[in-house]
Amino acid sequence: MTLLRRPFQIIRSNLRVYALLNALxxxxxxxxxxxxxxxPDLVAGxxxxxxxxxxxxxxxxxxxxPWLFALTILAVNTLRLGALTILLPSLVVPFLGLATFAxxxxxxxxxxxxxxPEGWVALIPHSLTLVIELQAYILLLLGAFLLGRYWVRPQAIGARNRRAAYLRGxxxxxxxxxxxxxxxIIGALYEAFSLLYFVYPLQQWLLG
Known part of the structure; x- marks a missing residue:
């Protein structure tokens, strides 16, 4: 239960920051x-x-x-986006991951x-993928923000020094x-299977 309870305690303790990161x-x-x-030239580019x-x-x-597709999506989202875009920059420079994510x-x-028209129809189920994955990134952004705040102001959490504050972050x-x-994981599975089994029937139904 601690695995479920502790993350939500962190979110509740930082609800204002969490809301701002959602807006970001x-x-x-x-x-x-x-x-x-x-x-449109930007889209074409x-x-x-x-x-x-x-x-x-x-x-x-x-x-x-679909299973290999989902695994590939998960690898890209966790490694390239979660780790390299959000977390790694934040481990080097406080708050940098927020800028790279933006x-x-x-x-x-x-x-x-x-x-x-087919693309607009495909966007309907893909919107749920976007919501799920952005919520995951927002959690990582919150972690990156807290790391930066503790790192810059160790006294805010009563840490002895910046090293202790960094470890807390x-x-x-x-x-x-x-x-x-x-x-x-949920987002990768939904994205892979919805693209394969839901988008085309929906296009046929709406554009038929």
């Missing part, structure tokens, strides 16, 4: 999405970038295997702007990473 995550994504709607770096072809090759979120908002990241990982 969804707000930056919305900014990117609006920019994509206003400037992102699509071309995904083609050039092999991401688009990788996704296509994995569509026939850049990723705006870019993702641009990337997900649909350019066809790492503990909070560890606790918050547990529900974040659970959400990322």
């Amino acid at each position: 995550a969804y707000g930056t994504f919305a900014i990117g999405f609006i920019l994509g709607l206003l400037f 992102r699509a071309q970038a995904l083609e050039d770096d092999g991401t688009a072809s990788l996704v296509t090759s994995l569509l026939s295997s 850049v990723w979120s705006v870019t993702t908002g641009v990337t997900l702007v649909p350019t066809t 790492l503990q909070h990241i560890g606790w918050l990473s547990l529900p974040a990982l659970a959400l990322l």
Whole structure:
């Protein structure tokens, strides 16, 4: 029960920060999405970038295997986004992960702007994926924020020195990473299976 209770205690103790991080995550994504709607060339540029770096072809090759697709999504979301985009920068420079995440979120908002009717229909089920995964990243952002706050102001938590404060921040990241990982697993499974088994029938039904 401690594995469930402790992360929620951390969130309850920092509800204002948690709410602000929700605004950051969804707000930056919305900014990117609006920019994509206003400037279609940005969307085309992102699509071309995904083609050039092999991401688009990788996704296509994995569509026939939902479990492998889900595993790949989980690996990308946990390692490239969770670890490298949010946590690692924050371990080096206080709060840096919040800035790197904001850049990723705006870019993702641009990337997900649909350019066809089929794309708009696909966005309906994919919106739930977005909500689930952003909630996971918000938990990691909260851990990164608390690490930075403790690191900069050790006296705020009664720590003896910055090293002790840093270790306290790492503990909070560890606790918050547990529900974040659970959400990322759920999000990866839902994304893989919904793209394979739900999007096409929904397109046929709505666009038929």
